[in-house]
Each structure stands twice: as structure tokens, then as C-alpha cells.
Amino acid sequence: MQCNGSCKKYKATGSTREGGRYEQGQKRCHRCEIYIEWEGLWCPCCGYLLRTKPRGTKPKRRKMLMKKSRLDP
Numbered sequence: 001m002q003c004n005g006s007c008k009k010y011k012a013t014g015s016t017r018e019g020g021r022y023e024q025g026q027k028r029c030h031r032c033e034i035y036i037e038w039e040g041l042w043c044p045c046c047g048y049l050l051r052t053k054p055r056g057t058k059p060k061r062r063k064m065l066m067k068k069s070r071l072d073p
């Protein structure tokens with residue numbers, strides 16, 4: 001489904017600092033590119049999965065620790 005504009009009915013109002021929106025229950029639809037106040041996980045407008053967490057989680061990089069096998073003479 002495409003964005004049909006119905007998401008604007010749920011548009012989250014109030015400007016808060018970035019990062020605090022999710023804590024207030026606001027979710028972001030990447031297809032509609034809008035923050036909405038909606039209890040469901042899916043956008044009521046386009047059906048896209050809403051983002052409920054800020055993108056602050058960095059992927060854990062697994063360090064490849066090469067074990068140096070000492071070859072003592």
C-alpha cells in the first residue's frame with residue numbers, strides 16, 4: 001500500500017528533541033516519512049512496519065582476534 005495521507009490524522013504533534021519521540025510512544029513510518037502516534041506496530045496508513053526504537057544501536061563489531069601461535073624455535 002502506498003501512503004494515502006491518512007497518516008496525517010495520527011501525526012505526532014509537539015516538537016521534542018530527537019530521540020525522545022519513541023519514548024513518548026511515537027513511531028516513525030519510513031514510507032510516509034512521518035512520526036505518528038499509534039499503538040500498533042504497523043502504519044495505519046500504508047501498513048509499513050513502524051520504527052519503535054531510535055537508531056542509536058550500533059552493530060556490534062566482532063573483532064577477529066587472530067591468535068598468533070608463537071612458534072618458538
Ligand SMILES: [Zn+2]
Binds near residue numbers: 006007031
Ligand atoms: Zn501515510
Ligand SMILES: [Zn+2]
Binds near residue numbers: 003032044045048
Ligand atoms: Zn505509513
